[in-house]
Amino acid sequence: MNKSVEYLTPDQWSQWHTELLQSTVNRAFSRVPFYRQRMKDSGVRPEDIGSVEDISKLPFTTRDDISDNYPYGLFSVPLRDIVRIHALRSGHANPVARGLTAQDLQKRTSLTARFFQISGVGPDDIVQICLDPGMALHGQELKEGAESIGALVIPPDPVSTFTRLRIMSDFKTTVLVTTPSYGLHLFEVFNEKNMSLAALNLKTVIFIGETLSDETRALFQQELDVETRAAYGIFEASGPSMAYECQCKCGLHLAMDHVIPEIVDPESGKTLPEGQKGELVVTTVTARANPLIRFRTGDVTSITREKCECGRTTWRMTPVEARCDGLLTVRGVKISSEQVQKLILDRTGGTALPFLMVLHKWKHLTQIEILLAIDETIFTGSLPQLHHWIRESEEIFQEALGISCRIRPVEFDSIKSFIQDRRFAVDEKAFYSLS
Numbered sequence: 001m002n003k004s005v006e007y008l009t010p011d012q013w014s015q016w017h018t019e020l021l022q023s024t025v026n027r028a029f030s031r032v033p034f035y036r037q038r039m040k041d042s043g044v045r046p047e048d049i050g051s052v053e054d055i056s057k058l059p060f061t062t063r064d065d066i067s068d069n070y071p072y073g074l075f076s077v078p079l080r081d082i083v084r085i086h087a088l089r090s091g092h093a094n095p096v097a098r099g100l101t102a103q104d105l106q107k108r109t110s111l112t113a114r115f116f117q118i119s120g121v122g123p124d125d126i127v128q129i130c131l132d133p134g135m136a137l138h139g140q141e142l143k144e145g146a147e148s149i150g151a152l153v154i155p156p157d158p159v160s161t162f163t164r165l166r167i168m169s170d171f172k173t174t175v176l177v178t179t180p181s182y183g184l185h186l187f188e189v190f191n192e193k194n195m196s197l198a199a200l201n202l203k204t205v206i207f208i209g210e211t212l213s214d215e216t217r218a219l220f221q222q223e224l225d226v227e228t229r230a231a232y233g234i235f236e237a238s239g240p241s242m243a244y245e246c247q248c249k250c251g252l253h254l255a256m257d258h259v260i261p262e263i264v265d266p267e268s269g270k271t272l273p274e275g276q277k278g279e280l281v282v283t284t285v286t287a288r289a290n291p292l293i294r295f296r297t298g299d300v301t302s303i304t305r306e307k308c309e310c311g312r313t314t315w316r317m318t319p320v321e322a323r324c325d326g327l328l329t330v331r332g333v334k335i336s337s338e339q340v341q342k343l344i345l346d347r348t349g350g351t352a353l354p355f356l357m358v359l360h361k362w363k364h365l366t367q368i369e370i371l372l373a374i375d376e377t378i379f380t381g382s383l384p385q386l387h388h389w390i391r392e393s394e395e396i397f398q399e400a401l402g403i404s405c406r407i408r409p410v411e412f413d414s415i416k417s418f419i420q421d422r423r424f425a426v427d428e429k430a431f432y433s434l435s
């Protein structure tokens with residue numbers, strides 16, 4: 001990837017984005033019936049896009065749309081041109097599937113490679129990736145990006161935290177890529193096991209999947225004497241490195257050669273002015289197989305267009321502050337109440353049991369506990385049978401959600417006391433469903 005691309009002037013960005021947007025919209029309109037219909041419904045045609053500012057005329061795309069058009073509905077190239085398909089569990093009837101052409105793969109790998117290089121990673125580095133299984137797709141792209149610059153990569157293999165620390169020590173890992181919560185957990189286990197700081201060779205820790213707090217950053221920088229970087233990415237568009245910090249660490253540079261970012265009001269969908277907080281919306285401009293037009297990420301942030309002290313002119317987003325679409329992010333894995341509800345329905349054979357999902361902190365790791373109001377369809381009087389059903393359900397939920405969780409059978413009234421008057425709510429601690 002050409003380095004100079006991150007240093008274009010505002011006029012050059014505007015001109016280039018106009019060209020990229022026009023070609024993306026033309027391709028989507030002519031090749032993807034879904035986009036053609038959506039644009040017709042919105043009364044907009046490709047020729048109405050005279051400049052990048054006209055992007056606000058275009059309809060949004062949501063995760064529901066991707067799921068609803070599973071498996072091939074959003075592909076803009078013939079299947080023979082697709083060289084890889086990635087699928088992600090979703091809270092809907094269908095998975096979220098994305099196709100990649102050879103060119104798409106190359107572009108995503110080069111973007112991830114650029115992100116590593118900007119983070120100070122080079123061919124002499126040993127990059128260890130520690131992520132939950134629910135972030136396996138990000139893990140794979142990070143592995144390919146790091147390998148492409150010649151680094152030695154230790155991918156996120158399913159071993160214990162202690163084993164990961166041993167590997168970090170024995171193989172002299174220089175760069176750790178992880179989520180903030182798992183990074184803290186690693187650090188805690190490291191202390192518990194009385195491991196020696198001298199045994200580590202870490203120089204950089206890159207945090208993805210969750211917002212990196214100032215406290216966590218300070219702890220790593222001070223206690224481990226390492227450089228810290230944060231990155232942001234989503235599976236649906238551009239992978240794990242759609243935005244990343246430079247050495248100035250004053251916001252995350254958006255990869256504007258791959259996406260056109262916008263901030264909109266989550267309620268009205270109206271475009272918000274620079275600096276105002278709202279939902280991040282991205283349009284992919286390099287994706288050949290699955291172009292995404294005005295994809296609503298659900299992440300709340302703000303964007304500045306000011307030139308960074310590092311010299312880059314790419315816009316910078318602030319760390320994600322919240323979500324506005326009802327999804328919870330737990331250790332980088334996005335979970336919806338619909339997902340949990342569907343799993344319960346599958347396990348009960350169609351009985352919708354009320355549940356409450358609570359997030360606990362244990363050794364810095366967020367643990368999910370599902371309080372499930374059981375009835376006679378589950379509890380027939382035999383405690384051993386109930387325990388067996390719970391343990392089996394926990395395994396199935398872990399497989400489906402990509403993250404471990406505990407299920408606690410409770411009385412309906414226990415849940416009711418949490419719910420108060422609302423039928424559905426989401427906050428940092430819990431979400432639940434009464435249906």
Ligand SMILES: [Zn+2]
Nearest residue numbers: 246248308310
């Ligand atoms: Zn910068």
